[in-house]
Amino acid sequence: EADIYQTPRYLVIGTGKKITLECSQTMGHDKMYWYQQDPGMELHLIHYSYGVNSTEKGDLSSESTVSRIRTEHFPLTLESARPSHTSQYLCASRETGGEDGYTFGSGTRLTVV
Amino acid sequence: AQSVTQLDSHVSVSEGTPVLLRCNYSSSYSPSLFWYVQHPNKGLQLLLKYTSAATLVKGINGFEAEFKKSETSFHLTKPSAHMSDAAEYFCVVPMGRALTFGSGTRLQVQP
Numbered sequence: 001e002a003d004i005y006q007t008p009r010y011l012v013i014g015t016g017k018k019i020t021l022e023c024s025q026t027m028g029h030d031k032m033y034w035y036q037q038d039p040g041m042e043l044h045l046i047h048y049s050y051g052v053n054s055t056e057k058g059d060l061s062s063e064s065t066v067s068r069i070r071t072e073h074f075p076l077t078l079e080s081a082r083p084s085h086t087s088q089y090l091c092a093s094r095e096t097g098g099e100d101g102y103t104f105g106s107g108t109r110l111t112v113v
Numbered sequence: 114a115q116s117v118t119q120l121d122s123h124v125s126v127s128e129g130t131p132v133l134l135r136c137n138y139s140s141s142y143s144p145s146l147f148w149y150v151q152h153p154n155k156g157l158q159l160l161l162k163y164t165s166a167a168t169l170v171k172g173i174n175g176f177e178a179e180f181k182k183s184e185t186s187f188h189l190t191k192p193s194a195h196m197s198d199a200a201e202y203f204c205v206v207p208m209g210r211a212l213t214f215g216s217g218t219r220l221q222v223q224p
Contacts, residue, residue, distance in 0.1 A: 033211055035214075044214075045212075058211065104158075
């Protein structure tokens with residue numbers, strides 16, 4: 001049973017709309033991540049956080065922003081959605097120290113029309 | 114810098130036949146390496162991991178992988194494919210702050 005939850009599971013939205021993708025985990029993990037998974041199925045790190053009030057850009061440049069006001073919550077926001085933002089967004093978390101202790105959410109599949 | 118290359122974007126096998134998903138890594142030292150699986154509409158799940166303790170690593174669901182330093186490979190194998198193995202498989206290397214994923218291999222299992 002996954003302890004990391006992403007909502008919504010699917011989202012279809014018009015160009016120019018502001019959207020927030022939610023990610024919450026109940027494991028008390030300090031480290032959280034957002035990956036973007038393109039239709040070709042490659043995953044790229046777009047944001048990460050090592051704790052409350054800590055956020056960093058990942059390897060792939062993204063117009064999205066993130067916040068980490070609470071340990072369990074790591075939402076991703078797009079101020080003005082565009083068709084180029086159509087992708088799947090995966091959230092993950094892990095405990096400090098374990099390289100393999102990642103838990104992934106089921107993802108949000110975003111389509112911008 | 115470390116990276117991984119998955120040599121096949123698609124692999125199709127018949128049920129009951131062996132599975133081979135290929136992954137090569139590039140690193141100046143022996144890295145940690147993982148295989149993750151992603152079933153449709155499911156989150157990524159860790160299949161197995163290599164952390165230099167043993168070169169032959171056994172994972173869940175009958176999968177295993179062998180770390181071969183001379184070939185810089187970490188291929189994933191299974192003796193007999195099941196229909197439930199159809200999924201996307203990722204070879205992954207930790208890169209300090211996060212995981213770096215290969216491009217993925219989609220495994221199809223034909224009845």
